[in-house]
Amino acid sequence: MKVLIAGGYGFLGQKLVKDLADAGYSVTAGGRRNSDSVKSDNTGHLAADFTIPGDWQKKVGDFDVIINLVGVNIFQRWTPEIKKSIYDSRILSTRNIVEALRGSAGKKKIFINASAVGIYGDRGDEELDENSPAGDDFLSEVCLHWEQEVLKASEAGMRVAILRFGSVFGRDGGAFPELKKTFSRFMGGKLGNGKQWFPWIHADDVTGIIIRIIKNSKMSGIYNAVSPGVLTNKYFTDIMADEVHRPVLIPFIPGFALKIVFGEFGGFLVKGQRAMPVKLLNEGYKFKYTDVGKAVKSLL
DSSP, X not given: OEEEEETTTSHHHHHHHHHHHHTTOEEEEEESSOGGGSSOSSEEEEEOOTTSOOTTHHHHTTOSXXXXXXXXXOSSOOOHHHHHHHHHHHHHHHHHHHHHTOGGGGTTOEEEEEEEGGGGOOOTTOEEOTTSOOOSSHHHHHHHHHHHHHHGGGGGTOEEEEEEEOEEEOSSSBSHHHHHHHHHTTOOOEETTSOSBOOEEEHHHHHHHHHHHHHOTTXXXXXXXXXXXXXXXXXXXXXXXXXXXXXXOSOEEOHHHHHXXXXXXXXXXXXXXXXXXXXXXXXXXXXXXXXXXXXXXXXX
């Protein structure tokens, strides 16, 4: 089975390229970087800027599974230009991939697309499943429009799965390496009052979920791709400090300070979603990591 990973040169993309190739799939990484960016010799490479229509679209139909991870990193100060790039990178890439697969090319394809639990907005202690409504802030709007583009793939005859990710913990990228450095330097601390919920998932479970979706023809629709081991920012701070053997010298980082430094994104950092993977659990997926302490140990 031939798999294309759009955004295959990012942290999560590179892990999926390796894991899926190791599992016996014929994997191609797609993106604007060169093939040296992928740490695997057993994969193909498709040079493409997925936000712009081009010759790459003629090749998408050659694949049985298309996994779209394209999206500008949200972990930066949200200037008007950055907000536009966050939005456009997700909506345009998805739109162009779906357009490439319309008609006969889309028949019997599997389309797996990233999204985020940020779609729910700041919901306090409300427990959220896949049927919970969207919020009304910037990230909610981005995710809502993103998913609307994804669902158009059903019209092209594809089986579609949308993965609403929490923070993805991996050894080689994402938030975890930076958190490790921060705590190792005695600079770790809870954000705001620390009571906000902190949805997370181990990168190994991302691979496990995607392989299960590929293999199980009954799996489709929207999934909260988060660990059932839901926790607060304060609890995660305590666990992280214990695992790196560093005390928490900074009791908390005030929300107003985060907003001064990071602007609108700083406000996002003190929000949270108590998202649960209800659909994945109901459909029988067994998480490898439900305990954040064990997850952190595995990465350290």
